[in-house]
Amino acid sequence: DAGVIQSPRHEVTEMGQEVTLRCKPISGHDYLFWYRQTMMRGLELLIYFNNNVPIDDSGMPEDRFSAKMPNASFSTLKIQPSEPRDSAVYFCASTQPSGGLADYNEQFFGPGTRLTVL
């Protein structure tokens, strides 16, 4: 398996523009997570899906952020309009717990998308 795939790897845009980040989870994984990492705030969970359904979006910073998972192999994170403070590395991760309590702790992360909003 190729692992979690994210695109683009780098994105530079201007304030006010719409940004769409994409993620392809590992095949067979039912859980998909979006994280954001900055120097100031570290690694933060934004939202996660189970079987394509959003379960917890309490980490989404504001209405400018939205995420979708139209099918089991694709998810998007959209920022509209983008602002300079959105500059960060955005990670997608997936996992497939086998049933035990501990299973969900092993998540597989993608390489991330480095977003710069000018």
Added chain:
Amino acid sequence: LAKTTQPISMDSYEGQEVNITCSHNNIATNDYITWYQQFPSQGPRFIIQGYKTKVTNEVASLFIPADRKSSTLSLPRVSLSDTAVYYCLVGDTMDMGRRALTFGSGTRLQVQP
């Protein structure tokens, strides 16, 4: 959510054993302890996980005392390639519907030649 505390940074030399301790005083009965490693410009990578006593895999060992209020990640004979940030996480299983991980600030390990 159980909060974790770990040193901000550590330095070591190649060939030495490195032990990184994490405190998690409020760990819940069903919580597991998990460690991740993150290299620059990469996503975090799962290293090891345990519930109590000792767990060992090909990469590291995890020591958990009986009270489970702390844990120690042990990296044997580190090399320059072990330079990374190491995160200690405690899984919150209070709500079985939640599958989220909470990352702290991590420990930045610098291995010198």
